[in-house]
Amino acid sequence: xxxxxxxxxxxxxxxxxxxxxxxxxxxxxxxxxxxxxxxxxxxxxxxxxxxxxxxxxxxxxxxxxxxxxxxxxxxxxxxxxxxxxxxxxxxxxxxxxxxxxxxxxxxxxxxxxxxxxxxxxxxxxxxxxxxxxxxxxxxxxxxxxxxxxxxxxxxxxxxxxxxxxxxxxxxxxxxxxxxxxxxxxxxxxxxxxxxxxxxxxxxxxxxxxxxxxxxxxxxxxxxxxxxxxxxxxxxxxxxxxxxxxxxxxxxxxxxxxxxxxxxxxxxxxxxxxxxxxxxxxxxxxxxxxxxxxxxxxxxxxxxxxxxxxxxxxxxxxxxxxxxxx
Ligand SMILES: NC(=O)c1ccc[n+]([C@@H]2O[C@H](COP(=O)([O-])OP(=O)(O)OC[C@H]3O[C@@H](n4cnc5c(N)ncnc54)[C@H](OP(=O)(O)O)[C@@H]3O)[C@@H](O)[C@H]2O)c1
Numbered sequence: 001x002x003x004x005x006x007x008x009x010x011x012x013x014x015x016x017x018x019x020x021x022x023x024x025x026x027x028x029x030x031x032x033x034x035x036x037x038x039x040x041x042x043x044x045x046x047x048x049x050x051x052x053x054x055x056x057x058x059x060x061x062x063x064x065x066x067x068x069x070x071x072x073x074x075x076x077x078x079x080x081x082x083x084x085x086x087x088x089x090x091x092x093x094x095x096x097x098x099x100x101x102x103x104x105x106x107x108x109x110x111x112x113x114x115x116x117x118x119x120x121x122x123x124x125x126x127x128x129x130x131x132x133x134x135x136x137x138x139x140x141x142x143x144x145x146x147x148x149x150x151x152x153x154x155x156x157x158x159x160x161x162x163x164x165x166x167x168x169x170x171x172x173x174x175x176x177x178x179x180x181x182x183x184x185x186x187x188x189x190x191x192x193x194x195x196x197x198x199x200x201x202x203x204x205x206x207x208x209x210x211x212x213x214x215x216x217x218x219x220x221x222x223x224x225x226x227x228x229x230x231x232x233x234x235x236x237x238x239x240x241x242x243x244x245x246x247x248x249x250x251x252x253x254x255x256x257x258x259x260x261x262x263x264x265x266x267x268x269x270x271x272x273x274x275x276x277x278x279x280x281x282x283x284x285x286x287x288x289x290x291x292x293x294x295x296x297x298x299x300x301x302x303x304x305x306x307x308x309x310x311x312x313x314x315x316x317x318x319x320x321x322x323x324x325x
Pocket of ligand 1: 058059060061062063064065082083084085086088114115116117141142143144145165192193194195236237238239240241242243244245247263266
């Protein structure tokens with residue numbers, strides 16, 4: 001009769017024999033080696049892709065855009081920074097001009113100011129952007145505005161304004177810069193969307209609609225531009241700790257002016273900017289940058305829409321109740 005402890009040690013011995021006497025160990029080390037080599041090569045390729053690339057960042061005056069400017073500058077990119085706030089753009093330019101890239105180079109960024117809600121200004125801004133370095137390698141459509149309000153209280157002009165800034169502005173800028181990319185058979189368009197471009201949550205209708213439209217447009221663009229060697233990356237972050245809610249528009253068009261609890265608990269923009277840099281460097285096509293719960297909600301919306309709609313209706317009821325109390 002074999003005791004349980006000796007049976008355990010016999011089993012251990014057998015497993016060890018299997019590992020040492022067969023090809024499992026060399027195979028394991030081989031796989032690990034190939035994986036590490038692949039990662040190193042990917043990092044080298046990604047660094048080379050970003051070094052000296054001409055990168056345009058919209059909404060560079062604040063939040064995620066400002067941090068993207070910092071990380072792309074550090075990666076050796078030549079920047080064109082866009083926004084409406086001239087002083088904030090100049091302040092960032094001074095900061096970056098004084099700091100070297102990770103390869104010790106010093107690239108002084110250019111600045112271009114225009115309002116994305118003004119089609120004429122976007123066209124003039126695009127022409128000015130092209131004059132900076134003569135071409136654009138990577139366009140990061142980051143600028144955006146959020147919205148807080150109930151559909152029944154919101155004037156249509158507010159829906160239009162959010163669509164102008166978040167959707168038509170980036171679409172117009174992309175279309176204006178695209179021909180020069182197609183001519184060079186080289187370019188990369190990035191859209192900073194939101195998890196709300198994949199699922200809609202109550203009291204964010206205009207924002208969510210503008211981000212759903214963004215997702216759809218840039219998905220089409222990716223397919224159409226493949227033959228011209230133009231990359232398209234759509235990035236959908238969850239909450240980021242920025243001024244987005246403070247600058248959000250409300251049902252009557254006024255500024256929301258408050259920092260939401262969810263936004264305050266969001267990820268740091270510097271951290272998200274690093275993820276954007278990695279996604280662009282690896283030429284990723286579609287990236288979700290959220291916690292597990294919102295990530296799973298995207299799948300719930302597809303696989304069990306009824307459940308998702310019930311959860312959203314309950315959320316709307318609760319939010320309405322807390323507003324009324
Ligand atoms: N914060 C979040 O929780 C979160 C989550 C998911 C996705 N996002 C997305 O991330 C992007 C960046 O937002 P953020 O969080 O960094 O917010 P933010 O701090 O408020 O920055 C928004 C930027 O957009 C620019 N902008 C706004 N309206 C503009 C207009 N009419 N014309 C030109 N530029 C305009 C602003 O520049 P000026 O003030 O100089 O005009 C500012 O630089 C947005 O697309 C947003 O939808 C944010």
